[in-house]
Amino acid sequence: MKRAHDMFLFDDDTFPENSEKDEKIWRNTKIRSCFSHVIKAVEESKRRKADELLRLPKNNKEGIAAIVANENSPLAITDGSRHTGWVRAVDVEPNNEWFVSGGADRIVKIWDLASGQLRLSLTGHISAVRAVKVSPRHPYLFSAGEDKQVKCWDLEQNKVVRHYHGHLSAVQDLALHPTLDILVTCARDSTARVWDMRTKAQIFCLSGHRDTVASVVCQSSNPQKSVRSLALHPTLNMFASGSTDNIKLWKLPNGDFMQNLSGHNTMINSMVINEDGVLVSGGDVGTMQFWDFKSGFCFQKEHPPPQPGSIDSERGIFALCFDKSGSRLITAEADKSIKMWKEDLDATEESHPLMWRPEILKKQRF
Secondary structure: OHHHHHHHHOOOOOOOOOOHHHHHHHHHHHHHHHHHHHHHHHHHHHOOOOOOOOOOOOOOOOOOOOOOOOOOOOOOOEEOOOOOOOEEEEEEOOOOOEEEEEEOOOEEEEEEOOOOOEEEEEEOOOOOEEEEEEOOOOOEEEEEEOOOOEEEEEOOOOEEEEEOOOOOOOEEEEEEOOOOOEEEEEEOOOEEEEEEOOOOOEEEEEEOOOOOOOOOOOOOOOOOOOOOEEEEOOOOOEEEEEOOOEEEEEEOOOOEEEEEEEOOOOOEEEEEEOOOOEEEEEEOOOOEEEEEOOOOOEEEEEOOOOOOOOOOOOOOEEEEEEOOOOOEEEEEEOOOOEEEEEOOOOOOOOOOOOOOOHHHHOOOOO
16 A cells, blocks of 8 residues: 555656647537637628628627627617727728727737628837828828837838827827828827927927827817817817716817807717717717717617626727718727628617707706
């Protein structure tokens, strides 16, 4: 007995090493047993035509909302969740053929707008990408991130051609002037900086904020100072500003206050307005609300489910963008996903009733 005990004493409480073949068999079995429904859905989606857009169901218990069609859903078409970190920025190119996204995985990705397929990945940032913008006048793409870098990418060569140095902390947002070769950035160093796009020279350093400058926007004349989130109306000489719990509408060029929109009771991270006067606001808890810009009436609320594997805290909407037709909406979210939404052309007053009360929106004189 002692000899037998000594013989096996060395292997006490240890397991034999798994071979590479055994490890591969175990992994394949685990994938088939746990993710078979996802694999089937992905294979089904690949067989669809490139121009066939998918719907996002509201009550999907399995959590595969990005790839399962549901005829009862009023909105949503496709989802490309290929970032491995939070998606913090999104923008559509002027010809409405592709869009760009940037995330916490330090990668800038270019996607086909019609099919949602990945076209190109651009690497170079050493920290999270917080802002991306496509130039309407040049074949350039601009990106900024928490590595304090602002990069200009040549889309014909797919490489960085310019760097803009000067910020002392993470760059939060950037904006391009619509008619001039001017670039504006803002950062955690409490400054907004104006750059010459061609020479890389800093024109102005706008200081005065006491904390992080989170958003900037440019227009043809009389640029406004930034707040938490801003959105210019594409046809009216007005803009909207978003704060912790409300949205304010302002008139340009004097900055006259017009109206207050309340009801989005969370931090508003991003807003966008299309030519039909639909204002969309996205919040920290993943809520998205649709407003009529003129009346201030909130006619629809959406709370899309997070991607499988995401936790409840990863439900924030960080960026919103309409395509050039104004009919499709792209959202960049904390659950590492990009979602694309479109209007439900079959919607009627009976299927989507509105709680419309004009008397509560009448302006009062004091």
